[in-house]
Amino acid sequence: MLHLLQIDLPAVATTPLMVVWFLLVAVLWIGYLVMEGFDYGVGMLVPFLGKTEKERRVLVNTIGPVWDGNQVWLLTAGGAMFAAFPGWYSALFSGLYLPLFLVLVGLIIRGVSFEYRSKRPNTKWRAWFDWMTAIGSFLVPLVFGVGFTNFVIGLPLVQAAAGSPLLVVATDPANVGATPYFWQLFTSAFGLPLLGGIVLVVAFLFHGSIYLVLKTRGELQARAKSFAAMIGIVAIVGGAIFLVIQNLAHPTGLLGWVFLVVAAVGLILAWLMIRGGRPGVAFIGTCVAILGVAGGIFTAIFGNLGFTDAATGAPYADMMARAASSELTLTIMVVAACVFVPIVLAYTVWSYWTFRHPLSVANIPDEALVPAN
Numbered sequence: 525m526l527h528l529l530q531i532d533l534p535a536v537a538t539t540p541l542m543v544v545w546f547l548l549v550a551v552l553w554i555g556y557l558v559m560e561g562f563d564y565g566v567g568m569l570v571p572f573l574g575k576t577e578k579e580r581r582v583l584v585n586t587i588g589p590v591w592d593g594n595q596v597w598l599l600t601a602g603g604a605m606f607a608a609f610p611g612w613y614s615a616l617f618s619g620l621y622l623p624l625f626l627v628l629v630g631l632i633i634r635g636v637s638f639e640y641r642s643k644r645p646n647t648k649w650r651a652w653f654d655w656m657t658a659i660g661s662f663l664v665p666l667v668f669g670v671g672f673t674n675f676v677i678g679l680p681l682v683q684a685a686a687g688s689p690l691l692v693v694a695t696d697p698a699n700v701g702a703t704p705y706f707w708q709l710f711t712s713a714f715g716l717p718l719l720g721g722i723v724l725v726v727a728f729l730f731h732g733s734i735y736l737v738l739k740t741r742g743e744l745q746a747r748a749k750s751f752a753a754m755i756g757i758v759a760i761v762g763g764a765i766f767l768v769i770q771n772l773a774h775p776t777g778l779l780g781w782v783f784l785v786v787a788a789v790g791l792i793l794a795w796l797m798i799r800g801g802r803p804g805v806a807f808i809g810t811c812v813a814i815l816g817v818a819g820g821i822f823t824a825i826f827g828n829l830g831f832t833d834a835a836t837g838a839p840y841a842d843m844m845a846r847a848a849s850s851e852l853t854l855t856i857m858v859v860a861a862c863v864f865v866p867i868v869l870a871y872t873v874w875s876y877w878t879f880r881h882p883l884s885v886a887n888i889p890d891e892a893l894v895p896a897n
Contacts, residue, residue, distance in 0.1 A: 564732065569736070589879040624667075763788070788816075789813075
């Protein structure tokens with residue numbers, strides 16, 4: 525089956541406004557990965573670090589006031605892509621609709637688990653929702669990591685028909701050599717996308733465990749610190765292997781290697797600081813590492829937006845211009861961004877400041893729980 529990507533074939537010049545909006549989309553995605561990354565990490569850890577009901581409730585409460593606000597970054601990034609680069613947006617939702625459906629499932633499972641966990645004082649009921657939190661928090665970064673890696677590799681486009689002014693994302697499993705379909709998205713390039721997904725999951729676990737060291741006290745904090753020191757080594761080694769392979773197989777020039785070094789320095793700094801008892805600096809380190817990884821990805825897809833010619837494998841260098849909205853639309857969006865982005869930032873800062881205090885089991889009231897049947 526072929527899905528239409530409605531962009532004209534004739535070459536189009538890239539304008540400064542297109543570049544500005546590409547950078548803004550990149551910033552929004554980086555904001556999402558940094559802000560939501562730690563609460564995905566916390567979500568994955570709820571059934572494992574929390575040994576008692578009170579400890580699990582502390583873990584959920586550390587991200588309870590902010591997780592839905594963090595998802596605003598995802599909505600804003602998706603909305604900006606839709607308005608500024610409709611061709612890009614349509615390609616993703618046509619050629620990658622199954623992985624994006626998995627992301628949606630993960631987000632739904634996760635949101636439901638947060639909202640319904642406390643509805644019944646039954647230990648079995650809450651255990652189910654704790655596992656839903658972990659599964660949803662694992663599924664989303666895994667698929668996003670696979671997806672972003674495929675953008676770097678390049679999603680192949682073909683002409684819809686002879687003489688047609690349309691390009692399409694090829695998703696026909698019969699044409700295995702040139703077309704991405706569901707399982708090939710995970711296994712292409714000798715499994716590099718799957719490695720990318722696993723590395724992002726590990727990075728978020730590291731990011732989330734450091735956040736827990738900041739936000740908890742007592743035995744739970746000690747447990748989170750021990751886990752962070754362990755998973756940090758995995759993140760450093762796995763991240764180094766993945767990023768070096770990616771940069772060698774799909775080079776992006778000097779800037780790509782600069783972002784790789786930034787990511788490596790961030791991870792190493794975070795690991796050293798968490799072991800040295802400075803979780804605040806460690807958290808900044810993982811933020812810098814995620815920024816470095818995302819910066820390398822958006823450097824790699826600048827211009828081609830992650831698309832290649834299925835016949836030749838060459839990147840569509842002017843795809844950003846082909847997929848962009850009109851200059852008038854981009855201008856109006858700049859005005860809207862100047863109004864609403866400061867509001868989002870102000871809300872985010874206010875939320876984190878209001879709920880800045882750490883938690884422990886002493887802050888959780890006693891509750892009569894019904895044992896599991």
